[in-house]
Amino acid sequence: SQNIYILGIESSCDDTAASVIHNGNILSNVIASQKIHEEYGGVVPELASRAHQQNIVPVVDQALKKAGITKSQLHAIAFTRGPGLMGSLLVGTSFAKSLAFGLNIPLIDVNHMQAHILAHFINEAGYKKPPFPFLAMTISGGHTQIVKVSDYFDMKVLGETIDDAVGEAYDKSGKILGLGYPAGPEIDKRAKLGNPKAFKFTKPKVDGLNFSFSGLKTAILYFIQRETKANPNFIEENINDICASIQYTIIGILIDKLKLASKQTGIKHIAIGGGVSANSGIREALKKGEQKFGWTTYVPKFEFTTDNAAMIAIVGYLKYLKNDYAAFNVTASARLKI
Ligand code: KG4
Ligand code: ZN
Numbered sequence: 001s002q003n004i005y006i007l008g009i010e011s012s013c014d015d016t017a018a019s020v021i022h023n024g025n026i027l028s029n030v031i032a033s034q035k036i037h038e039e040y041g042g043v044v045p046e047l048a049s050r051a052h053q054q055n056i057v058p059v060v061d062q063a064l065k066k067a068g069i070t071k072s073q074l075h076a077i078a079f080t081r082g083p084g085l086m087g088s089l090l091v092g093t094s095f096a097k098s099l100a101f102g103l104n105i106p107l108i109d110v111n112h113m114q115a116h117i118l119a120h121f122i123n124e125a126g127y128k129k130p131p132f133p134f135l136a137m138t139i140s141g142g143h144t145q146i147v148k149v150s151d152y153f154d155m156k157v158l159g160e161t162i163d164d165a166v167g168e169a170y171d172k173s174g175k176i177l178g179l180g181y182p183a184g185p186e187i188d189k190r191a192k193l194g195n196p197k198a199f200k201f202t203k204p205k206v207d208g209l210n211f212s213f214s215g216l217k218t219a220i221l222y223f224i225q226r227e228t229k230a231n232p233n234f235i236e237e238n239i240n241d242i243c244a245s246i247q248y249t250i251i252g253i254l255i256d257k258l259k260l261a262s263k264q265t266g267i268k269h270i271a272i273g274g275g276v277s278a279n280s281g282i283r284e285a286l287k288k289g290e291q292k293f294g295w296t297t298y299v300p301k302f303e304f305t306t307d308n309a310a311m312i313a314i315v316g317y318l319k320y321l322k323n324d325y326a327a328f329n330v331t332a333s334a335r336l337k338i
């Protein structure tokens with residue numbers, strides 16, 4: 001049948017999201033972001049779980065309404081099984097289970113990290129889909145991975161962070177500088193106004209394709225402590241240059257690893273995903289890579305890069321076509337691997 005409607009549900013971190021996909025086309029993509037964490041400067045798991053419980057019913061209702069369909073027209077329910085915060089995952093998992101059970105339709109479990117990558121296969125005018133095999137770099141507040149994607153469900157992690165995620169490096173640097181949370185967009189904005197070579201931060205030495213960002217965070221902290229001791233107005237007077245220098249260092253780390261991955265695998269199709277792919281520096285660097293290294297690069301539409309349920313729905317659709325369903329005793333998995 002060519003008329004498949006699937007509901008996707010995402011609740012792995014601090015966004016409650018639902019989306020309806022009709023074949024490969026997104027009909028609705030609803031997100032309730034949780035403002036509550038801003039005042040804590042990071043996600044508080046207990047509060048996230050409670051907010052998911054409050055948001056999930058209205059978010060799902062809205063997604064169906066915007067898609068112009070009723071529950072009874074759905075062919076399957078797809079949900080994020082992991083990785084993520086256990087308390088958050090449990091809300092989406094149990095909701096999806098009871099809805100699928102009540103409607104007597106298949107339940108489909110989705111790996112959040114695969115979904116960030118497969119978001120590239122949503123039909124969207126003006127966006128091209130990467131051919132297999134390609135390299136995917138997922139960069140967000142929770143993840144930093146380089147994955148070799150040989151087919152929709154044939155993925156191999158080539159490298160990942162051994163400590164903080166790249167978005168965390170942005171957010172923690174922002175905290176040191178007194179910027180709001182999340183600080184990535186603000187640092188990005190200020191970086192465009194500053195000199196990227198004003199201050200030098202050493203890149204971490206990590207073997208192969210793995211990443212490390214915690215050393216950089218510490219280096220920035222000590223640097224700021226030292227400079228503000230000498231000049232209490234150091235941050236204010238140099239904020240754009242500081243941001244530009246941090247961004248230059250982070251983008252350098254990401255691009256170095258992508259270059260190495262491309263060289264090692266011989267693959268020149270490179271896709272990115274996750275909230276940090278909104279960053280202007282990484283986008284520019286990828287464009288340069290097209291000229292310098294012959295890459296073809298793929299950046300999804302913004303609403304499909306940050307945590308969303310459209311990416312869960314597209315994976316649900318791809319799995320539905322293979323009759324790849326979950327058993328009703330499936331459990332959430334905080335550390336689910338690709
Ligand atoms: O994918 P996402 O919405 O949520 C997860 O963490 O899974 O990513 C959020 C992260 C935050 O760390 C935020 O600071 C970062 O993405 N971010 C950015 C930019 N926009 C969002 N980092 C750098 N530059 C940006 N323009
Ligand atoms: Zn994510």
